[in-house]
Amino acid sequence: MTLGDWVSDTRNRIRDDGVVGLRESGYELYLGGLRRINEFYPEGTNVYDREWDALILLDACRVDLMREVADEYPFLNRPDELVSVGSSSIDWMEGTFTDDHRDEMRRTAYVTGNPFSHRVLSERDLLRLDDVWRYAWDDDAGTIPARPVTDRAIAAGRETDADRLVVHYMQPHFPSVPDPLGGGMNSETLGEGAGWDSPWDRLRRGELTEKRVWESYRENLRYVLDDVSLLLENLDAERVVISADHGNAKGEWGVYGHPKVPIPSVRRVPWYETTAEDDGTHEPETERNVERGDIEEKLGALGYL
Structure with a gap:
């Protein structure tokens, strides 16, 4: 602007x-x-420079939020963190899927619920690009639920010979599936092109308390971690990392959410290592169907436009 x-x-x-x-x-x-002044912030670590077989991304997950619930999930027992390459999803994608890692990308399967993938990637860039948001969007929830992403990730693990698998969930990014704050996002709102009034913006304006927003945020993290647990039981991967593309600000430096600004709470992300073994306890139900809905409407609904 x-x-x-x-x-x-x-x-x-x-x-x-x-x-x-x-x-x-x-x-x-x-x-x-x-x-x-964002350019003066540390560049961050490209995840391709770390060792992993499967990378599970929890969109917009703060380090301290993950620590609050880690004791509830046995696979979150090796806490660490790193500085992300971006403060938003598109920044993360552009900073991760670069020409320097072109060969590794062609051996990577990317299963994503984040609509920004269409701006950065095409199917020829990767071994498999599965844009789950294109065909499994839930108008009632106003987002892409966790289960279709889990199902397609299990399918990718069983059907491809990818050296690396990236699974990009949309949670705990608002709206919170188990604990919506307000009406959330729906097809009616999308049709008006009005976008969505994020709980972070409502917190900034004093319409919601920090405690209330945090409760909803935390429940959304538990919601997606329950699906991560299912994924880990149905995926063969010796080294799995559970991380995030970026975090969120809840008032630090007077900022809320995750605009493209150099704030540690936005750029620092969790990094938990674990393992996965396919016990065959779950059969995926979601198949790739025809695309429906408008891409820009989905981005606007998530508060990106």
């Missing part, structure tokens, strides 16, 4: 919302300043 765009948006906001609109524009100006 240019300064001219910001001035124009500010005028419209003040006209429509008065002081509230001015406050929102002030926040956007502040974020713009932070983005300009």
Whole structure:
């Protein structure tokens, strides 16, 4: 956004919302300043520079959130962390799937619930690219649930000879499947092109308490970790890593969510190593079906546009 765009948006906001609109524009100006110093933040570690057979990404998972629930899941017993290559999903994809790792990518299967994959990758870039969000989007939940991603990841593990498997869940990124805050995202909202009012934005405006947002965030993490547990019982992989593409800010530096800014709570992500063995306890139900819905609408619904 240019300064001219910001001035124009500010005028419209003040006209429509008065002081509230001015406050929102002030926040956007502040974020713009932070983005300009983003280049001075440590570059981060490309996951291809680490050893793993399967990488399970929990979208927008904070380090401290993972630590809160780690004792509930036996496979989360080797805590570590690293600095991500990005502060948003598209930053992570662009910083991970690079020309320097082209050969490794062609031996990688990527199963993803994150719609940004269409902006960065094509099927020719990888051994397998399974955009689960294209055909398993849940309008009622307003996101891509965990189970279709789990099913397709199990299928990829059994059907391909990939050297590496990346499984990208959409949780614990809001909306929270087990504990929605508000109406969430649905096809009606998508059709209006209105996007979605994130709980992080509502927290910033004082409409929700930090305790309430954190409870919903934590339940969404438990929801996806239950599926991770199922995946680990139906996948053969000697070295599995459970991590995240980026984290979230909950007020640090006056920032909420995960804009492209150099904040440790956004760039630091969990890194837990474990193993997986296919015991054959689950048969995948989700098959690749025809694409439905608009890509940009899905991104907007998740608060990305």
